[in-house]
Amino acid sequence: MKSNVTAPPVRSRAPASLDVLQQLRVVVRLAGNHSAHVERAAGIPGAQLWALHEIAQADGLSVGELAARLRVHQTTVSNLLHRLEAATLVRKGRLPDDQRVVRIHLTAAGRKALKAAATPARGLLPNVLDGMSAAQLRKVHDGLAVLVECMGGGDPALAGKPMPFTK
Template sequence: MTHTRKGGALDGSPEQALDGQRGGLSTGRDGADDAFGKLLELVRSVQNGMQNIDDTHGLSGSQLWALWQISARPGLRVSQLASALHIKPSTASNLLDKLELRQLVRRERRDVDNRVVRLHLTDQGVEVVKDIPGPLQGRLRGALARMPQPLLGNLRHGMASLLELMGESTRHRAVQSKA
């Protein structure tokens, strides 16, 4: 697949992306617009994949992701789930309320003081999880796993910088520290 831009063509290969880091791609406003477009394209691709799964089960992508997280770590605490989903514990609790109403998740309190809530899938929840691809099987995770390590490192660094500039990185650390 060939992508065009001002001043030439990009084939989307990792080599071309590495060349772009050396100054071959546009900079400034054009570069920001191009990066924004690529991010939107990535988000749409992920949303389309999740929509196909959502339609099958009648659950949101967040709910499916929560089910998968709980299946991978039975006995997970609400704060740990919130951290894994990059959401606030109160948001995770609301998400769990909906899953509990559908009888997909159960919360257990087994500690002496009953403050710690552990999460488990019900039999119905286990059946739903069997039908959804795990995150390691998804197209995005697979593509990330196939990226050359230098390019993947640059992508992680760039995304972390972007999130920090947007103030999201700091907010996420605050959510995790409260969890």
């Protein structure tokens, strides 16, 4: 026997908070999975690989210039460089006419690690964000700004630290 009851019309509704939470989980996990893949391929964490990529793009960057390219604090870059230098992936040098500024250069091992890595070297999130339209970026930015504000505004210094899974 057929029922004469029809399903209620599908209404456009705002996503429930748990729907949004699931989306955030997916974003974080996708980025983390990519970072793990990069680390397996290159043998170094994603943040270090991104630093190598930026140094390869402009050999002889200063610590401040690299920090600006990575959008992190200079202290964070110094820590990254310490690990990269210990692994002999970069070398630091000073110009003969200006000993104040440290310049960073890739070593042969650094170039090899960069070639062995999965792409994109900058990481999945920066690559995806770079591919978005201005309107899409605005939506993501505005939505995240609301989330950060609702979470208490956050410490601005947090923006200058790499994601935990990229260290």
